[in-house]
Amino acid sequence: MSERRQLINLAYRLLGSLADAEDVVQETYARWYAMSEERRDAVETPAAWLTTVASRICLDLLGSARARRESYVGDWIPEPVPDRTEWPGGPSAGATADPADPAERVTLDESISMAFLVVLDSMTPAERVAFVLHDVFRYPFAEVADVVGRSPAACRQLASSARRRIRDAQPPAAAATPSTRRAELVRDFKDAWAAKDIQALVGLLDPDATAVADGGGLVTALGPVDGGAQIARALVEILEGAQELTMLERTVNGQPGLVLQEDGATATVLAFDVAGDRITHVWAVRNPEKLRPWTN
DSSP states (O other): OTTHHHHHHHHHHHHSOHHHHHHHHHHHHHHHHHSOHHHHHHOSOHHHHHHHHHHHHHHHHHHHHHHHHHTSSSOOOOOOOBOTTSSTTSGGGTOOSSOSOGGGGSOOSGGGSHHHHHHHHTSOHHHHHHHIIIIITOOOHHHHHHHHTSOHHHHHHHHHHHHHHHHHHSOOGGGOOOHHHHHHHHHHHHHHHHTTOHHHHHHHEEEEEEEEEEOTTTSOOOOOEESHHHHHHHHHHHHHHSOOEEEEEEEETTEEEEEEEETTEEEEEEEEEEETTEEEEEEEEOOGGGOGGGOO
16 A cells, blocks of 8 residues: 555546546556455565556546547646645644545646646657656656557657657746746736736736636636737636635645635636746636645
8 A cells, every 4th residue: 555655646647637546546456456365465566566557547548538528518627736735634734644635645746737737638648658657757668568568669759759749848948937936927917817907917928828727517617718918808807707706826736826715615726837937828727526635
């Protein structure tokens, strides 16, 4: 069971969903305990066996995910993960070091930023599995090949293709933004939005910025909006038509983000991507099924 956290980490990156990641890990352990004690004792490295099985389950799920997305209402955004020190009832509230919430088992680092997960979601299932196993978790291509069912050379090519997708999606090195500056931009965005200051919002958003919302058909969600000025106007319209909202600065997938609360309940989690001194992407997750880790 000591491998559970590692498996959650892996499955979340492969699937972009904590709920699905938890299901995968439960299925992996079900298969482990379904074997006879004799067969389990024969496994030289249980951790490697568990990782291989979990990765294969994820690969199968990724293969069917595209069909599931066709029936998904609206845009699909990966499930956002809160910072471990900011969860309701988390360590700061006296929780144990290893709580039951699967969200805590995900290490918050660059490989789970929303921008990174969105690019991962654009990859083929084989590319995603090969890249995450090798480049994120440092498994050798010989072991990756055993999971993907292709040769080590083919897996090397898959990972190389995935790296190109990541590079193409990243801003130039000159546009890289320090974390402190990212936090300042998100705070300024929050203040401008709360003040319904369209011009201030336009100044913070890249002219070619995009905003996407995910309501999953369960709550209203604004369709994709392109352009800083258009996004600014849409944001102010949302605020004017909404009930009283509380905006909180929170860490979302390891990056500065915002949480909107209505009557004390989390209604929206916003993640951002930044290049230079402008916000380039806004992702708003409103689907309540994806806000489990954020609810009180």
